[in-house]
Amino acid sequence: MKITLAHGSGGKATGELIDEIFAKAFDNEILSQMEDSAVIAGSKKIAMTTDSFVVTPLEFPGGDIGRLCICGTVNDLLMRGAEPKYITCGFILQEGVDTEQLKRIVKSMAETAKEAGVQIVAGDTKVVEGTGGIFINTAGVGFIDENVDISAKKSQDGDVIIVSGNLGDHHATILASRMEIENSIVSDNAPLNDIVHSLIAGGIDVHVLRDVTRGGLATVLKELAGSGKCTIELDETAILVSSQVKDFAGLLGLDPLYMGNEGKLVAIIPENQANQALELIRQAEYGEDAAIIGCVKKSDMDEAGKLILRTRIGGRRNLDILQGEGLPRIC
Amino acid sequence: MQSREVEQGTEQKVEQGIDRVINQLKNYDGNLVTLMEVCGSHTAAIAKNGIPSIISEKIRLVSGPGCPVCVTPTAYIDRLIELAKKPDSCVVTFGDLLRVPGSRESLNEAKLEGAKVHMVYSPMDTIKLAKEHPEIHYIFAAVGFETTTPIYALLIEQLLAQHVENVQILTALKTMPEAIDWLMSHGAKVDGFLAPGHVCAVTGSDAFAPVASRYQEPMAVAGFQAEELLVAIYGLVYQVEKLRKDKLHTDMHIVKEQDAKRSAEIYDENRGAEWVLNYYPSVVTSEGNLMAQEKVDTYFEKCDATWRGMGNIPNSGKVLKPEYLRFDAGSRNLTEDHKKNQGCCCDQVLMGKIEPQNCPLFGKACTPQNPQGACMVSAEGSCATRYSIS
Missing domain, CATH: 3.90.650.10 (PurM-like C-terminal domain)
Incomplete structure (x- = not known):
């Protein structure tokens, strides 16, 4: 199946895309509430970061844009001594994205998130005109022990x-x-x-x-x-x-x-x-x-x-x- | 999985023989010796290895017109932009050329006004593009020295063989021996040249023999590893000293008595033509790559060429022969060369008359982000190289 502008309409096709591809792969108790924002528990000092991923090709030897976006975000949190906990992801899909490829990328994100010990707790999808490109923006949250100060x-x-x-x-x-x-x-x-x-x-x-x-x-x-x-x-x-x-x-x-x-x-x-x-x-x-x-x-x-x-x-x-x-x- | 095949990037220990060469270059205390390299990759390798920091201040290394992008005149860039702005046309080029200033703007700037420019890693990619888009007329920006001209010859050969009609080339092809001749006849203060290793691989080291002997100027063909460059520099200093000694009957400084024999061996074992020493024998022969030369001669002929900042140098270029002119996008007579900024001293830098940092614009109005002259554009340009290490 190919992604069309209808998948970004906010209607039925969007719902199907989210259910079939994203929710299935990223499933956790926070995301599955499907609320407007994720409510997360935490104390300590909070580290926050954001990053956007626009790499071509989308899949390459040793990885893909999905693994890359989790690693990039998790590593940015780690560099301040934080323990990465939560990630959000915004997908901007161009028309013509092959859903099989999207599934592979999303699966890779889920596996990498598991490896890195983070949960994907919120997300968004938009579809724009184009020729099958995928862009991902992420935000990450982590917690830092009071006695850790890396700068x-x-x-x-x-x-x-x-x-x-x-x-x-x-x-x-x-x-x-x-x-x-x-x-x-x-x-x-x-x-x-x-x-x-x-x-x-x-x-x-x-x-x-x-x-x-x-x-x-x-x-x-x-x-x-x-x-x-x-x-x-x-x-x-x-x-x-x-x-x-x-x-x-x-x-x-x-x-x-x-x-x-x-x-x-x-x-x-x-x-x-x-x-x-x-x-x-x-x-x-x-x-x-x-x-x-x-x-x-x-x-x-x-x-x-x-x-x-x-x-x-x-x-x-x-x-x-x-x-x-x-x-x-x-x- | 990570690649486990890891080696210490530069693990090999510098051999003892090299230690001696470094030691002598460090302690040289004779008259000032000025050596010019005329290959952008040599410029970059010398900077990358920090060679000036380990040799005597009395050995001065200057960078000549060795970067093809840097010596491309503004008329050529202007013509490329004109072509790129035509409807249904697209200029295909290597990345370095995008930022070279023309008389008004660079290709990069022209892109913002709708000029169509496609970047490739090999000229041969143009054939694929042309087949995929037969409605577009592609112009490859064929810039280079003797090293790249054979690839353009292959491109023409393939265009003919595959009956591709929507590709032309705009040439700015230059030859190095004539440029060295021009430098020497215009008073360049140089005692010896590091001859370009890659160029010599194609032309053969003998191609530099006439100009070397005409000006009695020693030349050393050098490779691109630190050791290869050091040995070639050593050989040149040795020979410059020897020449001076023969002329003036003075003492030699680089060779202490006990090392004289060994040094003479380094000098002798790499001997080539009388004035041209080949310190890159693993790659360079005296006659060069005959097959490449033949391909070039099939499609190209000699012409006068304009070098940015230096002007017209007779017989220092190559253009397509008349019978292949249908593949040419108007390369002849691109002779105009305007300075973008009147303070720019690229011409004097290219002739080794001043160091890059002595140009009033260096590091101020002229930086790699905002180049005023071509020497600052290419990563292998003498000003850009100096800027990156200073």
């Missing part, structure tokens, strides 16, 4: 930078799909609950967490150097890139330091807990290839805000944020 401003002199794995896989996957290039690179899109929970439960005094999405590691760390008023120094030889991604990036003239990921984070950790934190991340799901890649310096104010890469041959390269549009949207 971009908290980096300290001597802190160590850990990245949770190899870089560029999601970006390379999307580009390869669009270019119809066959390879075995798969997207890294994943919810990072286990890594963050392990660090907090393990008693690590996590100063900063960031997920390394659009703009890549260099953009994320350059922004952190600015907001933390510090210098960040990276060791090029410690930064992991799979050989496939490295070759693919080389072919297209891309730099893996600027390529997007959807299941990687950087953690800024006090030096005396660095090795313990690294071990915890490596034992957590999706963190097995974590590595210490650099450190924070606050001693030289002239260098504050700079991101410096020590290259393999001992050279120094100042890294800036991604310039220009980079490449077409990837999330």
